[in-house]
Amino acid sequence: MLLIACPFCGPRDETEFRCGGESHIARPGPAETVSDERWGDYLFNRANPKGVHLERWLHGHGCGQWFNVARDTVSHRVLAVYRMGDPPPKDLTP
Amino acid sequence: MGYSFLRLAREALRDHTGWRPAWRDAEPKPRYDVVVIGGGGHGLATAYYLARNHGARNVAVVEKGWIGGGNTGRNTTVIRSNYYFPSSAELYDLSLRLYENLGVDLNYNVMVSQRGFLFLAHAPLQLEMYNRIVNALLVNGIDAELLSSDEVFRRAPLLNRAMRWPVVGGFTQPRAGIARHDAVAWGYARAADRLGVDIVQHCEVTGLRQAGGRITAVETTRGTIEAGAVAIVVAGHSSVLAAMAGLRLPVTSYALQAMVSEPVKPILDTVVNSPATGVYVSQSDKGELVFGGGLDLYPSYAQRGNLPVVEHVIAGLIEMFPAFAQLRLMRKWAGIVDVVHDSSPILGPTPVDGLYINCGWGTGGFKAIPAGGWLTAHCIATGGHHALSAPFDLGRFATGALVDEAAAAGIAH
Numbered sequence: 001m002l003l004i005a006c007p008f009c010g011p012r013d014e015t016e017f018r019c020g021g022e023s024h025i026a027r028p029g030p031a032e033t034v035s036d037e038r039w040g041d042y043l044f045n046r047a048n049p050k051g052v053h054l055e056r057w058l059h060g061h062g063c064g065q066w067f068n069v070a071r072d073t074v075s076h077r078v079l080a081v082y083r084m085g086d087p088p089p090k091d092l093t094p
Numbered sequence: 095m096g097y098s099f100l101r102l103a104r105e106a107l108r109d110h111t112g113w114r115p116a117w118r119d120a121e122p123k124p125r126y127d128v129v130v131i132g133g134g135g136h137g138l139a140t141a142y143y144l145a146r147n148h149g150a151r152n153v154a155v156v157e158k159g160w161i162g163g164g165n166t167g168r169n170t171t172v173i174r175s176n177y178y179f180p181s182s183a184e185l186y187d188l189s190l191r192l193y194e195n196l197g198v199d200l201n202y203n204v205m206v207s208q209r210g211f212l213f214l215a216h217a218p219l220q221l222e223m224y225n226r227i228v229n230a231l232l233v234n235g236i237d238a239e240l241l242s243s244d245e246v247f248r249r250a251p252l253l254n255r256a257m258r259w260p261v262v263g264g265f266t267q268p269r270a271g272i273a274r275h276d277a278v279a280w281g282y283a284r285a286a287d288r289l290g291v292d293i294v295q296h297c298e299v300t301g302l303r304q305a306g307g308r309i310t311a312v313e314t315t316r317g318t319i320e321a322g323a324v325a326i327v328v329a330g331h332s333s334v335l336a337a338m339a340g341l342r343l344p345v346t347s348y349a350l351q352a353m354v355s356e357p358v359k360p361i362l363d364t365v366v367n368s369p370a371t372g373v374y375v376s377q378s379d380k381g382e383l384v385f386g387g388g389l390d391l392y393p394s395y396a397q398r399g400n401l402p403v404v405e406h407v408i409a410g411l412i413e414m415f416p417a418f419a420q421l422r423l424m425r426k427w428a429g430i431v432d433v434v435h436d437s438s439p440i441l442g443p444t445p446v447d448g449l450y451i452n453c454g455w456g457t458g459g460f461k462a463i464p465a466g467g468w469l470t471a472h473c474i475a476t477g478g479h480h481a482l483s484a485p486f487d488l489g490r491f492a493t494g495a496l497v498d499e500a501a502a503a504g505i506a507h
Contacts, residue, residue, distance in 0.1 A: 001400050002392075015402045019392035021346070040492035044344035044435050048333035050395045073347070073395045 005081050008063045020056035022046050023068050024088065050074060054088050096201045116280060117287035122294045125320040126154045128474055129312050131299050131335060132327035133157025134166040135275075135460065136452050138282035138293075139467020140325055140474070142200075145289035147468070148475035153291045155283075156314060158298035162279030165329050168397075168429035169460040170352050170384050172365055172376065174211045174270030176231055176238060178502035181485040182438060183234035185465055188482060192464030193273060202281030204273050205379065211270035212241075212249055214368040214414075216259035224265045231267070240265050250366055252415050259370060272365065272376055278463055302338040308447040309339070323474050325450040327466075330395065330430025332453035339446050343453070344491045345432045348389040350457050351399035351407070353426035355418065357381030362415075371410030383418060385411055389457070390428070399428040431457050437500035439466065441486040442473045450474050451488065 002014035028034045028042050047053070053073050058066050070080040070092045080089045095101065105112050128144060130137045133155050144150040155161075173193050175186035196204050215221040224240060231238035246264045247253055253261060283293055294316070301313035302324065311320045326335045330347040357380050367374035375385035387407035390399040404426060412419045433456045434440060440454040452470040455462050469483040479487065485497055 001402065013402075014400065021393075036492045036494075040344075040494075041342065044491040045342040046333070046344065046346055048343070048346050048393060050331070050334050050347075053393055055393065071392075073393050076394065076396055076400075 006059045007067050007081055007083055008065050016061040018058045018060050020058055023054045023056045052092050116284040117293055120292035120294050122316050122319055127152040127322045129319055129321040130155045130325045130327055133161035134164050135278050135463035136466040137327040139463050140327055140470040141291045142282045142286040143468045143471035145291055151290050154294055156294045156297045160295050161283050162276055165429040165459055166279045168427055169275055170386050171272040171275045173273050173461040174267050175236055176267040178230050179497055180234055181497055182499050183236050184482050187236055189462050189465035200281040200285040204277045204281050206273045208269050208271040209364050210266045210268045211365040212266045213264050214261050215263045216370045221263045228265050237269050238265055238267050249364055252417050254414055254416050309449045323448045325470055327452045329432050332432050339449055344434055346393055347395055347430050348433055349394040349399045349428040350389050350431045351403055351428045352386035354382040354384050354424050355421040356424050368414055371413055373407055373410035395430055397428055397430055436496035436498045438497040439486050440488050441469055441483040442479050
């Protein structure tokens with residue numbers, strides 16, 4: 001069981017949350033300048049690292065807020081929690 | 095020497111002293127025509143069909159652990175081909191047809207048991223959708239049969255008649271069933287070995303070398319191996335291996351859990367799946383109930399899942415079969431599955447010359463082993479696509495020609 005520290009509500013069980021996948025993905029644009037390959041990469045390709053993953057989580061059965069988590073995908077250890085719009089912690093940036 | 099009744103009788107008369115290891119634990123050579131990365135079912139089948147169908151004689155399978163120790167040893171052994179789109183139906187039915195003859199082909203008993211795969215409907219609307227799916231399957235040449243609730247209860251008498259959402263019907267694919275997962279890996283390994291394939295275990299790939307846009311060698315923990323062609327066949331670790339070649343994949347790795355009860359006498363002679371409870375279950379030949387459900391829904395390479403999903407799966411199982419509440423859980427485990435947005439595999443060449451990939455089977459790779467191996471071998475041998483693999487090219491994520499089975503076949507991703 002993951003224990004995730006929601007930045008708004010504090011530590012809660014994983015069953016209150018939903019993972020929204022990789023964070024910090026920038027939408028390319030303007031649209032007419034974006035190739036099919038670049039657009040496909042934006043829509044579908046993911047870093048999917050074995051190790052530190054920067055990801056979005058939703059406290060769906062709580063405050064309803066989105067936030068970022070840095071988590072190790074092998075140990076499942078939550079390494080950092082930070083708000084949407086904030087840059088990832090420097091020491092955890094790939 | 096082949097396995098046969100006469101061989102068994104002969105060994106019985108001399109206290110079984112004549113059995114030898116079924117395959118050589120090979121040392122890596124400095125160069126191969128083809129190096130297959132990954133000694134699971136798909137990798138071993140790729141090597142076998144390269145040798146058998148295409149006459150390749152200088153092939154190695156390199157495996158970081160032991161063969162069949164990843165998802166091939168961690169699945170729930172179901173084989174079926176009831177997929178919605180024509181391209182998927184052809185792919186998975188090739189696999190099922192190869193499974194039907196696999197024991198004879200490999201001279202190895204893979205214990206295929208075509209006991210049917212029963213989907214439950216808990217609402218009239220769901221049954222209408224099944225009617226549509228059954229029609230699509232029949233049009234695609236896949237066997238399928240719509241069932242009334244009486245027919246469902248006749249096939250699974252222990253099924254709960256007083257569910258919160260009662261069973262109103264279902265459908266079955268009679269040719270579906272289960273196979274012995276370890277035997278599939280071991281059978282392909284033995285058959286490939288007999289055709290000269292080197293199976294190199296405890297040999298982890300640490301890098302992929304290229305020159306002029308072409309793959310030239312794999313770097314491993316047991317030295318550098320030059321290769322004319324390389325195939326990445328590593329399921330949940332596909333993104334990690336692809337990154338060594340500078341490629342990004344539309345793959346996310348998740349833990350998928352499964353579990354078994356203590357063994358009991360025969361009580362369930364078909365595979366039962368309820369998309370509504372998110373649980374499927376069958377009884378193994380040893381008597382254990384083998385069951386599982388959905389993913390642990392956050393990226394993971396941990397090969398273990400968390401308890402909330404276990405609780406959810408068991409709650410669903412007991413709602414379907416209240417009698418199973420008396421059983422003790424014996425083991426649970428997880429495999430790391432490679433989930434793609436359209437829930438269809440990625441097969442064939444990559445942007446790097448000489449580098450091929452077989453991945454993206456997600457939660458359903460075991461049933462696809464023979465076809466995945468057959469088609470990957472064809473792509474490597476010809477340098478292009480087989481008609482059945484072409485729709486599953488990596489390029490579909492740029493063109494948008496997805497094969498969206500997630501929505502169409504109602505499979506549990």
